[in-house]
Amino acid sequence: MMRTILPDKEMNRRTRLPPHRAGHGRTSLPHLRKAQSDIRPPGEPLLKGSDSEAELAHPRPHGTSHPASVSTQPITLVSGGGRIGAIEMSNLQTALKGCGEMGHNCVNSTPHATHECGANQAGSFFTPMKPPLSFSDQLNLMSTRGLTIDDRELALKRLSETNFYRLRGYWLTYERDGRFIPNTTFDSIWNTYAPDCALRRWVWEAIAPIEIKARALFAYHMAMECGPLAHEDNRYFRSARAHSHSMESLIRERNRALRDGVPCAVHNVEKYGDLPIWAAVEIMSMGTVSQLYGNLDPAKSGVAKSIAGEFGVKPFILRSWLRHLTYIRNICGHHSRLYNRVMTTRANLLKKDSGYDSNKEFPTFLVLKRIYDRSWPERWPSMLDGLEALISAHESVSLNPMRFPLEWREVLG
Structure with missing residues (x-):
């Protein structure tokens, strides 16, 4: 009888990965992969693929x-x-x-x-699944729902270069009961889509130095207080299960770095057989860094407090900010819609900013401002000028769906 092999995350929810040494919480990366393969009982089939030890079917x-x-x-x-x-x-x-x-x-x-x-x-x-529509038929459908199309050839070109469902998110504010509000044009939708691309680039560039700083501080304080391989030791973390999930992510990131010949990964693995934290952070995603930081146990070390102190906030605030900015970074990195989006991962705001709390975009800009005020106050004015220029170039696009207040410039200044 063939058994369904679960994917890494699902498998780890059901079976805790054992440490490689009895009585010690650390599971080193080379041993963790072996521990995963040891979960399969002898004699039961394992799905094997060409790119990894196990190609696992989703349950x-x-x-x-x-x-x-x-x-x-x-x-x-x-x-x-x-x-x-x-x-x-x-x-x-x-x-x-x-x-x-x-x-x-x-x-x-x-x-x-x-x-x-x-x-x-x-x-x-x-x-029953509906049939696909050609670009021309997609445009016809939009027209039957009340959309005005002034230049059909240009509209077809833009539709073919984006995707119906990508644009769909941008005409939500122009739609009522499944029809476009009167006088809505294809250009109206496109003029909402275009500034969102520029806004994502602005946000992406704003997050970049924060991600690098978070990596650097996590590596420094973890190594200095707990040791070069402390990130692999679940004793420093509140949840052993969450920690093993983070280690699974790090395994994938390490293996990818080795395949790509990333110098810091190749050198350390060949010389030491493992990655010290200062090398590991260079191949970690922001998500992995955020997960590890958020899981730090304050009773076992002062690392979380030390890192948060350098950002000028308490650990629970920084934990929330890093998690939220990871979510926003992934939206920008995958070219997803940022404008008029409901945020499913929200940030805890400082008490003085609580009046602007919402599940839309403006709180993200407040978080960025607070981090820059503490870390790079000299950079923020020019960044804010760039944001204002971006918004001014698209005055027809309402900021209300992003919950920007009328005095947004003063609030962020």
Whole structure:
């Protein structure tokens, strides 16, 4: 019987990774990967791929189903050390062909409990997938919903260079009950989209030195107080499970750095067999640094307090700020919409800024201001001038959806 192998994060939620030495909390990176492979009971098959030790299939909750990911990469089943066959994942297309014909958009994991009317065990029904539309038909659809298109050729070009659903987020403020408000033009939507691109670049550049400073301070204070490999020792962290998740991320980042020949990674692994914290932070994502900082146990070290002190705030505030800025950085890095976005990861504001708290964008700019006021006060005025010039160049775009107050310039000044 073939067992579904869980992805790294799901697997680690169910099975705690053991330390490589009894009585010691540190799990070094070379041993952690072995510990993961040791979780599989002997004799049970493991999915093996060409790029890593395990290509793991995503699980799905009981009674639900999800669209299958189709890959052409061959997967080899290994049982008890011997190969028992290979499966070409593109063959899944044939196996799942009937799903669309049934009017279901995903695999039914409980066919034995499916009613003849099409409901699955959870009682869910799925609408048949709608067919794709050409760029021309997409534009026609927008027109039937009340959009004015002055230059069809230019609109088609822009639609083909962006994507219907990317632009969709920018016309939310021009839409009521599924139709465009009167006199809305394609140019109106484009003129909202264009400044958001510039705004993301501004925010990205503002976050960059904060990320670098956070890495540097985390490495310095962790090493000086706790040792060069303290980031791998779960005794310094509140949650061993969260720490092992962070180590899984670091393993992936380290392996990528070794494949790419990053000098600091190659040198330290070849010489010491591991990465000291001052080298590790150079290959860590901001997310990993944020997770490790947020998980520091104040009862075991003063690292969290020391780092927060250099940012001029308390540890719980900095923890919130780093987590929020990681979220914002990822939005900008993936070219996602920043304008008129509901923030699912919010920052704790200082008491003096609490009147401007919301789940929109303006609190992000307040956080940036407070960090720059403490760390680089001489840089902020010119950055604020750049933001004002960006906003002034697009006066037709309302700042209300981002919860900018009328006096935003004075508040951020």
